[in-house]
Amino acid sequence: MRIVHAADIHLDTPFRRHDAALRRRLQQAGREAFSALVDLTLEERADALVIAGDLFDNEWLTIATERVLTRELRRLTDADVTVVYATGNHDPGRTNYRAAHIDWPSTNFHLHSSRTPRRIPIRRDGEPIGWVVGAGHQTTHEATNLASTFPPAPGPQPAVGLLHADVGGAQGAPDDEAGNVYAPAALADLDSSYDYWALGHIHKRQRLREDSPVWYPGNLQGRDFGETGAKGVLVVDLNPPELPQVRFLPVAPVRWERLTVSNLGEARAIGDVHTAVRAAFDDLLEADEHVLLGQDWILRVELSGPCPLTAVLRSDEERDGLAEYLGESLGALEVEVRDAGLSPPIDLSHHVGQRHVLGEALELIEQAGRDDTLLSRLAPSELAGGDEQAEEGERLQYLRGLLDGLDAAAAERLLRSDST
Helix, strand or coil: CEEEEECCCCECCCCCCCCHHHHHHHHHHHHHHHHHHHHHHHHCCCCEEEEECCCECHHHCCHHHHHHHHHHHHHHHCCCCEEEEECCCCCCCCCCCHHHHCCCCCCCEEEECCCCCEEEEEEECCEEEEEEEECCCCCCCCCCCHHHHCCCCCCCCCEEEEEECEECCCCCCCCHHHCCCCCEECHHHCCCCCCEEEEECCCCCEECCCCCCEEECCCCCCCCCCCCCCCEEEEEECCCCCCCEEEEEECCCEEEEEEEECCCCCCCCHHHHHHHHHHHHHHHHHHCCCCCCCCEEEEEEEEEEECCCHHHHCCHHHHHHHHHHHHHHHCCCEEEEEEEEEECCCCHHHCCCCCCHHHHHHHHHHHHHHCHHHHHHHCCCCCCCCCCCCCHHHHHHHHHHHHCCHHHHHHHHHHCHHHC
16 A cells, blocks of 8 residues: 655645745745645555645635645545545644535545544555544644554554654654643554554654654645755555555755855855855755755855854844845845854964963863863853753763853954954
């Protein structure tokens, strides 16, 4: 059995922080990504498309997007591809929410909008070849451990568990820090009789533990700089007792990316900065196998390290001018330029050993890097990001990390060289 696993599509995300033109492009990108998902499912001759929740943002789904959604789904169901969709916290299934009032396809489409797991047979040429067992969110704040309610896999054909859930141990859970955990579960709650678990909710593509068939595909289309990199779906071939064969395929027409540029020590003109950024962007295009032809880009350029133009680039207005220049030359939808730790070039060797405040400071920093007792004595009693329960060796390693670059930072502050 071959399935395509998608999740967290978030059609009609409002994108309020952006201007009208970019907002329209990003919303259109979501619809384009969904159409590309349907194309890919057909091209891969998949038996089923499974959608693990958050297909849209409930209160924002427009009539135009709903028409695209239902039209594209019918392309699949008319081609005898089974679509199984389990609701999530953004598109819950209780009757007072939007998912319950959409004109879904009448055949080959299955909506899981209840907490009670339900099994769906997947057929090819009329014959059953596998199962998808799914449960959905009924409300916007599902606190039940839905994973623990799943029955054993039906068998004997391959079986997929479909669920929108926050499984402990996954990286990038969007709500945990705020104390909002939706359909919480542990990896042990996912019944091992299933050949594959198709999860949604966490927007970072990942496999939970190297030896498990439990996957998040990430979201279909990135929406901000917290969702950088290629975005798309997983194509999964199931042939028990072998482990699932999982492939990632990108579909997002707009990609968010950060470029870190720190080799600016010889940049004495804005053209030099542009050249360094252009090189970083070209390196990304060459190294990443998942870049799509004709892909649009939204870039955050983070400048750091010694640079003769530090005083200029610390100006918001000048960085905005550079961003406009880069956007035009790179063909990006939008570019944001940030000062991520720029500093004026300073030859520290001219000051080491000198009998002035900077010389004394540099000597103290150098000694602390070699002398554990001095390093501990200089450290504050409370350290941001430090673990008070850490062993002494780990604590010293953390403290040495804090010393990295401190000599240059101290020199800049003491010399106050911005005005030169």
